[in-house]
Amino acid sequence: MVLPSLLDLRCRGLWIWGVRTVWQTEGDGEFFCPRCGGDRNYSRRTGTRRLTVFNIPVLHRGSAGTVVECGVCQERFALDALDQPTSSRFAAMLRDAVHTVALAVLTAGGATSRHARQAALEAVRAAGFTDCTEDQLIGLLAALAADEGRLPGSDEPLPGAVDGCGTWLSIELHEALGPLTPHLAPQGRERILLQGARIALADGPYRPAEREALAAVGRALLLPDEDTARLLEAAARTPS
Incomplete structure (x- = not known):
């Protein structure tokens, strides 16, 4: 009896040895799948390359790294x-960003104006806080005024204030816009700035503190200073 050669076995599709990746699931969650184009469940999996003999893993041949595997399309990603x-997380980030910008602009100068408060309320509702009321907005502004130590609508700078909108709101502005900005197209960043500009202009020309607050919004959105100035001037020239 003549045993077939290794070459004969390979030609017949009978592989003696090979390398196979064995995947182990380490966690799961929800993510935005680039291939599906929507929110999907994922598995976080780590692969190990193993030398196989007759398709049986016998020797460790190194790591294949860790990947994210979509639970629907099964595609693996870095x-x-x-x-x-995720889509839901992005919507929440955008909603919080608009809300924080509206509070920053009102605190910087227009909190006592019914027109400015109404413009802020419309922006906040359009962003996702559909149940927000004017009373709730006034309550937040009063709480901020008490915390920051000045009356809403005052042009007097706060002790220790940053960017014209108060220490607490300055921190909130960067925390709300910082994580969101990398995921926004330039048009989306400009739109958030212009929403703030419309609130500031609802009761008349920009106040100095409002300009300073809006400039801070532009910086948090990583807009060049000249672009921020151009957009603010264009908004001021646009009829309401």
Whole structure:
């Protein structure tokens, strides 16, 4: 009896040895799948390459890394796929950003104006806080005024204030806009700035503190200073 050669076995599709990746699931969650184009469940999996003999793993041949595997399309992605927020998370980030910008602009100068408060309320509702009322907005402004130590609508700068909108709101502005900005197209960043500008202009020309607050919004959105100035001037020239 003549045993077939290794070459004969390979030609017949009978592989003696090979390398196979064995995947182990380490966690799961929800992510935005680039291939599906929507929110999907994922598995975080780590692969190990193993030498196989007759398809049986026998020797460790190194790591294949860690990937994110979509539960629907089964496509595998690098871990940075998890950096993209889910659709629901993105909507929440955008809603919080508009809300914080509206509070910053009102606190900087227009809190006592019914027109400015109404413009802020419309922006906040359009962003997702559909149940927000004017009383709730006034309550937040009063709480901020008490915390920051000045009356809403005053042009007097706060002790220790940053960017014309108060220490607490300055921190909130960067925390709300910082994580969101990398995921926004330039038009989206400009739109958030212009929403703030419309609130500031609802009761008349920009006050100095409002301009300073809006400039801070532009910086948090990573807009060049000249672009921020151009957009603010264009908004001021646009009939309401």
